[in-house]
Amino acid sequence: MPVNADSDAFEADRPSESDTALPINELFYSLQGEGKLSGVPTVFVRTSGCNLRCWFCDSYHTSWEPTHAWMDVEDILDEIASYDAEHVVLTGGEPMIHDEAVELLNRLGDRGYHTTVETNGTIYRDAHIDLASISPKLQSSTPTADRDPMGDGDWADRHEQQRIDIDALAALVDGYPSQLKFVVTDREDMTEIETLLSRIRGAATAAVPAEDVLLMPEGTTRDELDRTRTAVADLAMEYGYRYTPRLHVDLWNDAPGT
Ligand SMILES: C[S@@+](CC[C@H](N)C(=O)[O-])C[C@H]1O[C@@H](n2cnc3c(N)ncnc32)[C@H](O)[C@@H]1O
Ligand SMILES: Nc1nc2[nH]cc(C(=O)O)c2c(=O)[nH]1
Ligand code: SF4
Numbered sequence: 001m002p003v004n005a006d007s008d009a010f011e012a013d014r015p016s017e018s019d020t021a022l023p024i025n026e027l028f029y030s031l032q033g034e035g036k037l038s039g040v041p042t043v044f045v046r047t048s049g050c051n052l053r054c055w056f057c058d059s060y061h062t063s064w065e066p067t068h069a070w071m072d073v074e075d076i077l078d079e080i081a082s083y084d085a086e087h088v089v090l091t092g093g094e095p096m097i098h099d100e101a102v103e104l105l106n107r108l109g110d111r112g113y114h115t116t117v118e119t120n121g122t123i124y125r126d127a128h129i130d131l132a133s134i135s136p137k138l139q140s141s142t143p144t145a146d147r148d149p150m151g152d153g154d155w156a157d158r159h160e161q162q163r164i165d166i167d168a169l170a171a172l173v174d175g176y177p178s179q180l181k182f183v184v185t186d187r188e189d190m191t192e193i194e195t196l197l198s199r200i201r202g203a204a205t206a207a208v209p210a211e212d213v214l215l216m217p218e219g220t221t222r223d224e225l226d227r228t229r230t231a232v233a234d235l236a237m238e239y240g241y242r243y244t245p246r247l248h249v250d251l252w253n254d255a256p257g258t
């Protein structure tokens, strides 16, 4: 069981008849908007609940104010099968806080789907994962009182303590094909990214080549990305890492289900 006090809150309204249910915030068909598989038609399964609270979280209703319907793994698989797609992304919230994520991923693997897990990298689980899309959270994500959407900064210490787990990051990199996708708010993030990469390289057996490191501009709307993307693209060239767009935001702005 991962260390996550929020799991208890989710147990409270779990349906008693099922032990293979997941709290689902949304399930939709779109194009993968981020990372190496950008542009690939994909079914997205978004679980609710997170062990972190990034101030900029673009999925507010999975973290700061979680909402969900409980769905059995069997029903999730049926709904995925109703779309003509080979790729499935399991995201959140933080999908790895849920034990049942393993069953869903393994069943998807058995059915021949390509599975990507979007994760903040704080929890390792053994499951069928074709691409671990790891987005470690930098200090610039911490919800200090001036940036907290709730306005009080109550989560800042807990977020700061939990946001990096080098053992979990190394296990993910060693266990699965992976990409490290950093949300960049500012040039100042680069020092922390460089330090973190050397810590991961020191702890992992697998190599972490620069081509697996992606810089993604912070922004939940087209207007916000208009202000951040060029500077992040310049940083990618300067440091020799990849740039990833947020294709879904470019195409559909912040519309739900995209
Ligand atoms: C909502 S998170 C869910 C998965 C997992 N909790 C995580 O953070 O990786 C999905 C992706 O969106 C990114 N993200 C969230 N808010 C963002 C923002 N305002 N700008 C850019 N990327 C953002 C995260 O870093 C992550 O790569
Ligand atoms: N189109 C699209 N691509 C995505 N890639 C990762 C996403 C996520 O929220 O994890 C996401 C998302 O929300 N939409
Ligand atoms: S870790 Fe992911 S889901 Fe959780 S608050 Fe940060 S961006 Fe949102």
Ligand SMILES: [Mg+2]
Pocket: 058, 059
């Ligand atoms: Mg998203």
